[in-house]
Amino acid sequence: MKMHCEKEEEVIRARAEGLLADNGEPASEGGAALREHVAACPICQEALFLAELFERDQRALGAQAPLPEADLVWWKAQLRARREAVRRAEAPVVFAEKAAWVTGALSAAGLAAWxxxxxxxxxxxxxxxxxxxxxxxxxxxxxxxxxxxxxxxxxxxxxxxxxxx
Ligand SMILES: [Zn+2]
Incomplete structure (x- = not known):
C-alpha cells in the first residue's frame, strides 16, 4: 500500500490557507482540483484528518494553559527546582529521624540485654x-x-x- 502521496503537503498547506474550506463559497481553482484529489485519495484524507486532530488538540491545550510556551517551560523548571530544593532540605531531617528510630531500637535492645x-x-x-x-x-x-x-x-x-x- 502506498504510504505517501506527492500532493499531501500541498493539501495540508491548502487546508491551512483555507483553500479547501467547503463553506459554499466557490473554491479557488487550485482548491477545487485539490478537493477532487482528496475525495479520491485515502492518504490525503488521512493526512487532513490528522491535521484536524492536531489542530483541535493544540486549541484544547491552549485553552487549558494560556501561558506562552517560554513562560510555561520556565515555570515548570522553577517548580522542579523548588521541589528539588525541598527534597534536599528534607533529606537530613528524614535521615536523622530514621537514625533516631534505629538508635532507639538498638538502645532498647541493648538495655534489655544488659x-x-x-x-x-x-x-x-x-x-x-x-x-x-x-x-x-x-x-x-x-x-x-x-x-x-x-x-x-x-x-x-x-x-x-x-x-x-
Ligand atoms: Zn493524495
Missing part, C-alpha cells in the same frame, strides 16, 4: 503475683511484651499525629 537479670527477676516477681498461677513466667513475659508494644504503638501514634500538624 539488664536481662533484672528483667528476669522482674518477670519472676510478676509471675509470682497471686493472680497468676505457679510457673507462669511465659505468661508474665507475654504480659510485659504486650505492655511494651502497647506503649510503643501509643508513642508512634502520638508521633504521627503530632508530625502531621
Amino acid at each position: 539488664q536481662w537479670p533484672a528483667i528476669r527477676g522482674w518477670l519472676a516477681l510478676i509471675a509470682s503475683a497471686p493472680i497468676l498461677g505457679p510457673h507462669s513466667e511465659p505468661l508474665a513475659a507475654l504480659f510485659v511484651a504486650g505492655l511494651v508494644s502497647t506503649l510503643v504503638l501509643a508513642g508512634v501514634s502520638l508521633y504521627l499525629i503530632w508530625s502531621e500538624k
